[in-house]
Amino acid sequence: MDYIILDIEFNGRKFASDHPMEVIEIGAVRLDSSLQYKDEFSSLIKPIYFSTLNSFIKKKTGIPQEEIDVADRFPKVITDFREWLDLSTDGVLLLTWGGEDMKRIIQDVRIHKMDVSYWLAAPYFDLLKGVLRARGLSNDISVEGAMALFELDPSGSAHRALDDARMTSEIFRAVFNELDFERVQHYKDTFSNARERKTVKIAIKAITAQKIVPTWDLVAEHYFPEKTLADPRKLAELQDYFAAQVNKS
Incomplete structure (x- = not known):
C-alpha cells in the first residue's frame, strides 16, 4: 500500500x-x-465561482491569477488525479492535515455531478489529529508549527498545495x-x-455551572439563533452531539 x-x-x-x-489547487506526494x-501530483484548477482570486487569497497562496485563468476545470483535474492515484496497484491510504481537504473535494465532485463513490469509500487518516494524540496536545497546530515541533526544516511556500x-x-x-492507524476513517457528511x-460544549458547561x-x-433557546437550526439534518446532528457530550460529562 502507498501513502498519499x-x-x-x-x-x-x-x-x-x-x-x-x-x-483551486491539488497537491499530493506518494510514499x-x-x-x-x-x-x-500538482495541478491548479479554474473554479466556476469566484474565479477572480481576491487579494487575500492571492497574498496567502501566491497563486498568480494568470495561471488560474488558463487552468483546467475541476472535472479534468480530478479525473487526472484519480488516474494518478490508480498507479498504486496495491491501494492507497490518503493522509490529510485536518478533515477539510476531503470535504472540499467531495463537495466539488458533487457540484460537478460526478460519481462520488470512490471518495466516500477512500480510507483516509487525519494526520493533524494523529499528531495531537501522539504528542498529547489539545490545540490545533499548523503544518509549519508541526515542522517546528519535530525540528524539521520547512521548504517551499506555505499555502501552496x-x-x-x-x-x-x-x-x-x-x-x-x-x-x-486504528483511527483510519471514511468521509462522513456533516451538517454542523x-x-x-x-x-454546544460551552452551553452545557455554562448551564451546569x-x-x-x-x-x-x-441550549437551543439561549445559544442558537433559530435560523441556525432550520436545517433538520443540522438540528438532528447537534442534538446527537449534545446527548453524547452530556453522557460524557
Missing part, C-alpha cells in the same frame, strides 16, 4: 454568498510502504511510529461546523 499525502487550496470570498468556495518518496504536501510528508515520516459544536440540568431545549 494530500493538500488542497480553495478560493475565498469577502462577502456572504450562496455560491460555494471551490478547490511507498517503506515511506520512500515515489512521485507527486504541493509544498504543503511535501512538508506534511516529512511530518508523517517523523511521527509514523507514534500514529494509531466546529464552531457550532463548540457552542448554574446548577441546572442541561437540556437540548435550553
